[in-house]
Amino acid sequence: MSEAGAERVMRPRTPEEALFEQLDRQSNEGGGPLRLAGALLRAPGGLLRDLSGSQRMVEHALSLLAIAVAFCAAYGAVMGLYRPGLQTLYAALKIPIVVLGSALLCTPTLFVFNAVGGSRLTLAQVVCLVLSMTATISLILVAFAPIAWFFGVSTEGFGFMTFLHVVVFGTAAGFGLKAMETSRRYLRHLDGSDAIGPGLLLLWSVLLVLVGLQMAHHFRPIIVPGPFYLGERGLFLEAVLRLWR
Numbered sequence: 572m573s574e575a576g577a578e579r580v581m582r583p584r585t586p587e588e589a590l591f592e593q594l595d596r597q598s599n600e601g602g603g604p605l606r607l608a609g610a611l612l613r614a615p616g617g618l619l620r621d622l623s624g625s626q627r628m629v630e631h632a633l634s635l636l637a638i639a640v641a642f643c644a645a646y647g648a649v650m651g652l653y654r655p656g657l658q659t660l661y662a663a664l665k666i667p668i669v670v671l672g673s674a675l676l677c678t679p680t681l682f683v684f685n686a687v688g689g690s691r692l693t694l695a696q697v698v699c700l701v702l703s704m705t706a707t708i709s710l711i712l713v714a715f716a717p718i719a720w721f722f723g724v725s726t727e728g729f730g731f732m733t734f735l736h737v738v739v740f741g742t743a744a745g746f747g748l749k750a751m752e753t754s755r756r757y758l759r760h761l762d763g764s765d766a767i768g769p770g771l772l773l774l775w776s777v778l779l780v781l782v783g784l785q786m787a788h789h790f791r792p793i794i795v796p797g798p799f800y801l802g803e804r805g806l807f808l809e810a811v812l813r814l815w816r
Contacts, residue, residue: 590753591760594619604634604641611638611707611750619754622699623761632695635702636671642709643667649716650794653723653732658796665790665799666712673783674705677775684771691762700754700767708747715739732794744783748776 597616610618621627647666651659675698682697692700722735755767787793788807790800 587756591757594757604637607631607634608638608642608706608710611703612710615703615750615753616757618703619757620761622696622703623758625693625696628695628699632699632702635699635706638706639671639702639709640667642706642713643670646709646712646716646719647793649720649723650736652720653794654796656796658792658794661797661799662793665793669783669786669790670708670712671705673779673786674701676786677701677779677782680778681767681771681775684775685767688768688771690767692758692767700751703754704747704751707750708743711743711746712739715742729795736794740783744780748779751776 594616597610597614607618618631621631643666644663648659648663650666651662678698678701681701682692682694685692685697719735719739723732726732751767752769752772755769755772758767784807788805788810791797791810792801
């Protein structure tokens with residue numbers, strides 16, 4: 572064995588190398604949205620390699636879209652159960668619009684920023700990555716659904732329920748953006764270049780959160796009864812300030 576090879580054997584693996592080895596061992600057998608949903612949580616390596624090689628893009632995009640819509644709608648229905656009735660349906664329709672709409676509105680920005688930065692990712696690959704992040708967010712949301720349901724049917728505190736849902740969405744967004752960061756690092760490992768620059772990803776993450784907050788404010792009310800769409804203009808910061816008064 573050469574000295575370089577012996578050094579690699581003796582040198583402890585870094586956390587990043589261990590992560591890449593784990594992702595390299597993971598396969599993606601397909602099987603529809605439900606199997607892909609499990610892969611997003613446990614073994615995303617196969618999906619990321621498919622995206623890196625532009626393989627099965629349409630299949631993956633449709634499955635990820637189905638996951639995001641279905642699980643966001645499920646959590647939205649739970650939110651609407653705070654005031655059962657037509658609002659349950661409205662909330663089930665609004666949450667996919669808020670989550671997916673925010674992500675897709677920010678997708679062209681991510682693509683252009685990375686293209687300027689020298690990224691070789693195509694628009695289709697960027698769209699699939701964003702859908703993957705959105706599907707991850709929806710899975711975390713539905714994991715919190717039983718807790719949100721319990722508090723929704725056992726309390727009358729609107730302020731508390733608003734705070735609870737903000738915490739849940741913040742947690743879900745954190746997991747989704749962490750998954751995006753893992754995807755960035757693994758894609759860099761696969762093709763040897765910064766597929767998504769870390770600075771641009773951070774900037775885009777902040778932009779995504781701001782757009783998401785504005786989207787949720789624009790499509791209010793979500794928890795309490797009201798029309799599907801008010802059509803009123805206003806900044807989400809105004810609503811935040813009113814809550815503190």
